[in-house]
Amino acid sequence: MATDLTTELKVLRPEQWDEWWEHLVRAFGEGPSPQERELDRSRTEFGRSLGAWDGDELVGTAGAFSFRMTVPGGALVPTAGVTMVSVSATHRRRGVLTSMMRRQLEDVRALGEPLAALTASEPAIYGRFGYGVAAIGLGAEIDTARVALSVPPGTDAVRLRYAAPEAVLDACEAVYARTVAGRPGMLARGPGWERAALLDSERRRRGASPLQCVVAERDGVTVGYARFRVRPSWEEGSAEGTVVLSDLAALDAASGAALWRFLFGIDLTSTLSVRARPVDDAWQYLVSDVRRCRLRLQDALYLRPVDVGAALAARTYQTPVDVVFEVQDAFCPWNTGRWRLSGDAKGASCERTADPADLALSVRELGSVYLGGVPLAGLGAAGRVRELREGALAEASVAFGSAVAPWLPHGF
Incomplete structure (x- = not known):
């Protein structure tokens, strides 16, 4: 790999954000919606965002979010969430990424954050910078027409109701916040982060319905929620739709089982598509036939100690x-x-x-x-x-x- 001596790293200025963001869009080949663009801008931490410049040309980007991550024992540890990393195809193998990663980790150390974390678009990239796979995501394509659930006592006492996702956002976020300390790897979300769950562009729908939400309640208190979309399909006159789960959280076993049972039983569907769930997710231990759930695993979180x-x-x-x-x-x-x-x-x-x-x-x-x-x-x-x-x-x-x-x- 050649070293690019002409590239200069600079902290991102607000007036440079549009160019910086467009560089990311080009690198990842995606066209985010105006709502996604605005959310990305609102969450950008300019003092933690870098641009690599070759003269007047922006050729690389890297950023970080200031997170707190749950670790074993329940403590919330300051963690740099590495994000927005891209290098122009014209400047590959010239040391641009290495220089950004080195500068970023030095900055993380200076801020006193013991950990840095990321999700990898290409798994082969980040090992050489000290990041190791620390959490796996569980996916499944569940044949709900042939797989039954055996639910725990108390499930029938949980009330479920449809609600507009925006209308119950605060209640759902309160449920999420109560689950954070119980599982390593979870992130304490700062203001504005909860809105990412409501993004509902056509790109995100991929042919499915607008985002829907069902909340679980006990004695009028929200104890769980599920956000999902439904992708309709008909095969020779028979309904074969798919429920696509976006996210689900619950405060107890019965509430969680009630939500999963609901998802299994939505009319005109025969598949529940699940991705990026915990590998010990409770629904696996309720199903009648795990083989018809077509389980799959994928690397999810990469982590490295900075100190x-x-x-x-x-x-x-x-x-x-x-x-x-x-x-x-x-x-x-x-x-x-x-x-x-x-x-x-x-x-x-x-x-x-x-x-x-x-x-x-x-x-x-x-x-x-x-x-x-x-x-x-x-x-x-x-x-x-x-x-x-x-x-x-x-x-x-x-x-x-x-x-x-x-x-x-x-x-x-």
Whole structure:
């Protein structure tokens, strides 16, 4: 890869946003609606957005959102949500992306954020910058004409009603907010982020109906919701429509089951299409025939510690752990070296040490295991973690686990 010495990185100015955004549109080949464009502009953090310029020509973009992410133990940890990354096809393999990623991580460190996260349009890109797959999304195409649900006690006591998505937005967002602390990887949404769930352009519909919403209530209080579209289809006179789930959240098992049962039973449909759900999503354990659900998995969240000590100290651990890591981080050299992690279910500390290492790995592997969804032992079996003290790998792998699977509820 050649180094492009003519490219200059600059912080984005508001008057440059239109050009910056149009560069993204061209790079991704999409035509967002005016509503999507306005939402993107309102969420842009100009001080965290970069443009790469070759003279007067914009040739690269990168941005970040200021998030707080739930980690094992329930703490909300400041996290840079890396986004809006693009490089002109005319300037590929000239070091533009590398320079933006390096500058961005230096800025993240300066802001004191221990973690950086992203979703990848191309999975092969970000490993070399220290990002590892930390959460998987579950998808399914459920044959609702042949798959039944066995629901828990109390489901029939939950009241469901249709509501205009805009009219119940605040109530639904309150439900979402109450679920955030319970699952690693979830994001505490700041003002304005809730409106992304209401975007309803023709591009998003893909031939389906306008967005619909059903809320679950108990004693007049909203305890869950589902947003979805219906894509009609008729085969030889028989209705074969598809329910396309957008998002669903519930505060208890019965409320969640009531919503899933509703989605399974919508008239004139025979398929429920689900994507990017937690891999331990509850509906899987209610269905009569999981084979007819056509499950699929896809990488969802990529994570990397920007400050290894602060990141590992911010979460808790399932079992007591006292382990020394030998960490390699060529891209953020301040992380390279030995770190002693001591922790349990109540808290942890992680400090530099000169003690002998128990496990050797790169920061990419630490990113993968950080939320508890990828086992250290699995990475060890793949040769990506080296055990230097017998028994250390198994001990640490159990400690790093999570009682619930990590999940990224939406992209950014």
